[in-house]
Amino acid sequence: xxxxxxxxxxxxxxxxxxxxxxxxxxxxxxxxxxxxxxxxxxxxxxxxxxxxxxxxxxxxxxxxxxxxxxxxxxxxxxxxxxxxxxxxxxxxxxxxxxxxxxxxxxxxxxxxxxxxxxxxxxxxxxxxxxxxxxxxxxxxxxxxxxxxxxxxxxxxxxxxxxxxxxxxxxxxxxxxxxxxxxxxxxxxxxxxxxxxxxxxxxxx
Numbered sequence: 413x414x415x416x417x418x419x420x421x422x423x424x425x426x427x428x429x430x431x432x433x434x435x436x437x438x439x440x441x442x443x444x445x446x447x448x449x450x451x452x453x454x455x456x457x458x459x460x461x462x463x464x465x466x467x468x469x470x471x472x473x474x475x476x477x478x479x480x481x482x483x484x485x486x487x488x489x490x491x492x493x494x495x496x497x498x499x500x501x502x503x504x505x506x507x508x509x510x511x512x513x514x515x516x517x518x519x520x521x522x523x524x525x526x527x528x529x530x531x532x533x534x535x536x537x538x539x540x541x542x543x544x545x546x547x548x549x550x551x552x553x554x555x556x557x558x559x560x561x562x563x564x565x566x567x568x569x570x571x572x573x574x575x576x577x578x579x580x581x582x583x584x585x586x587x588x589x590x591x592x593x594x595x596x597x598x599x600x601x602x603x604x605x606x607x608x609x610x611x612x613x614x615x616x
Contacts, residue, residue, distance in 0.1 A: 421503045425585035432586035439590045443597055446560075450601055453553045454608060461613065463545035468537050470546075470613025479610045482525045483602065486561075489518035490599040493592045500588055505579045508588070512568050515595065519565040526558050550609070557605060560598045567591050 422428040427436065461470060496511035530551070533539040539547050568591055575584045 421580060422582070423501060425501070425503075425580065425582050426589035428582045428585075432582060432589075435586045435590055436593075439593060443593075446597070450556070450604075453549075453556055454604065457549040457553045457609065460545040460549040461609075465544035465546075467543045467547065468533075468539050470609075473533055473537055473539065474610050474614045476610060476614055478525070478529065479606060482522055482529075483606050485518050485522045485525070486599050486602050489515045489522070490596055492518065493595045497589060497592050500580055500585055503580055508580065509572055512572055512588070516565050516568050516572075519561055519568075519595075523558060523561055523565070526554065526561075530554075553609065554605065557598070557601055560601070564591070564595050564598055567594065 426432050492511045492515045496508050496515060499505075499507035499511055539550075541548055541551050571584075571587055571591055575588075578584050580588075
C-alpha cells in the first residue's frame, strides 16, 4: 500500500469527516466514565489514607523530589504529544512520528520510575498490597493510573506502526488526535495524584 500523503489535507484532518467527529465525541463519553472511576478511587484513597494499621504511611514513604521528576517527565510527554498533533495538522508525517515516539519513550521512563518506586515500597519499606487499607487504596489508585499510561504507550506505538504505510489522512488523523487527548487526560489525572496523594500525604 502506498503512503497517502496529499498536499490538500484539511487544516484539521481529525475533524474533516463525520467518522472523525464521531470518534472524538465517543472518546469524550469514554472519558466521562473514566472520570467517575478515578473519582471513586481518589475518594477511597482519601478516606483510607490514615488507616496504616501501624505500617508505613505517606510521610514515611513519599519522596517529593522523586515524584517531582516523574511529574516533569509525564507533563513533558504531554507537550511532545501536542507537538505531534501540530505536525500532523501541517501534514508533516516524519515530524509527527518523531514527537509521538518521544512521547512513548517518556511514558516508558515514567513507568520505569513508578515500578522502581513500588519495588522500594514493597521490598525496603515493607508495604505490601495487604499491609493496610492505606496500602491497598494507594496501590489500586496508582496501579490503575499506571495501567492507563501503559495502555496509552501501546496505543501510540500501534498507531505509529500501522500508519507507516498510510501516512496522515482523514482516516488516520482522528485516531492520533483521540490518542493524544487520552494522553492529556492521563496527565491531568497524574496532577491530581501528585497533589492529593503525594503532596498532601507529605505535608498534611
